[in-house]
Amino acid sequence: MRIAATADLHFTPQVYAKLKDQLERVRNEADVLLIAGDLTNFGQPEEMEPLLNVLVRLRLPTIVVLGNHDFESGKEVELARMITSSGIKLLDGSAYERDGVGFAGTKGFVGGFGRGILTAFGEREIKDFVRASIDEALKLERAMSQLRTPKRVVVLHYSPIAETVHGESPEIFPFMGTSRLAEVVDRHGADFVVHGHAHHGKPDGHTTGGVPVHNVAILLLQAQEPSSIYRIFDV
Numbered sequence: 001m002r003i004a005a006t007a008d009l010h011f012t013p014q015v016y017a018k019l020k021d022q023l024e025r026v027r028n029e030a031d032v033l034l035i036a037g038d039l040t041n042f043g044q045p046e047e048m049e050p051l052l053n054v055l056v057r058l059r060l061p062t063i064v065v066l067g068n069h070d071f072e073s074g075k076e077v078e079l080a081r082m083i084t085s086s087g088i089k090l091l092d093g094s095a096y097e098r099d100g101v102g103f104a105g106t107k108g109f110v111g112g113f114g115r116g117i118l119t120a121f122g123e124r125e126i127k128d129f130v131r132a133s134i135d136e137a138l139k140l141e142r143a144m145s146q147l148r149t150p151k152r153v154v155v156l157h158y159s160p161i162a163e164t165v166h167g168e169s170p171e172i173f174p175f176m177g178t179s180r181l182a183e184v185v186d187r188h189g190a191d192f193v194v195h196g197h198a199h200h201g202k203p204d205g206h207t208t209g210g211v212p213v214h215n216v217a218i219l220l221l222q223a224q225e226p227s228s229i230y231r232i233f234d235v
């Protein structure tokens with residue numbers, strides 16, 4: 001299976017004018033399209049609707065997770081409903097199998113990496129924040145434990161490792177993701193992980209367990225040579 005992956009479209013009609021030609025090509029190059037969150041800029045249905053029209057016209061099986069930008073207007077439930085009723089698969093702590101390949105996905109959350117991880121100590125507000133991070137890791141756990149396929153791909157918005165965040169300011173690393181997600185990936189095993197969110201991060205890294213992790217934020221892909229708006233993976 002050839003999988004095209006991208007993230008952080010932050011879609012507006014102006015953006016579409018620039019992406020149109022390249023996006024239409026994806027159908028000839030891939031069997032499945034993954035979009036790893038931040039589909040919209042402000043989480044507005046008015047942004048999601050034109051994007052869904054574009055995606056439906058591609059006639060390519062499409063699997064997405066939401067990103068933090070898709071939550072900005074508090075309309076994530078409505079957006080999720082729009083995505084699902086367009087025939088696009090939204091992963092939110094859930095799994096999906098297609099042609100023998102399993103996909104597990106969730107948005108993920110912030111919280112930091114390795115020794116720098118924020119723990120649930122002190123104020124209630126800190127505990128609530130850490131709880132949100134742990135909840136997303138548990139959702140990934142649930143999604144991955146549903147997979148029965150030997151081939152498995154993980155889709156996240158936030159990064160599970162610090163390595164693919166390098167390039168962003170070190171001050172904001174804890175807001176780029178959390179290694180709690182990588183612990184789950186390593187426990188279950190996967191062929192690879194894709195994520196977005198770190199627009200100026202690094203394309204490739206590994207979990208400590210050796211699972212390849214790819215940052216497919218569109219700005220990062222466009223900055224590569226040759227420039228592209230998606231990346232193809234064979235599985």
Ligand SMILES: [Fe+2]
Nearest residue numbers: 008038069197
């Ligand atoms: Fe983004």
Ligand SMILES: [Fe+2]
Nearest residue numbers: 038067068197
């Ligand atoms: Fe994001």
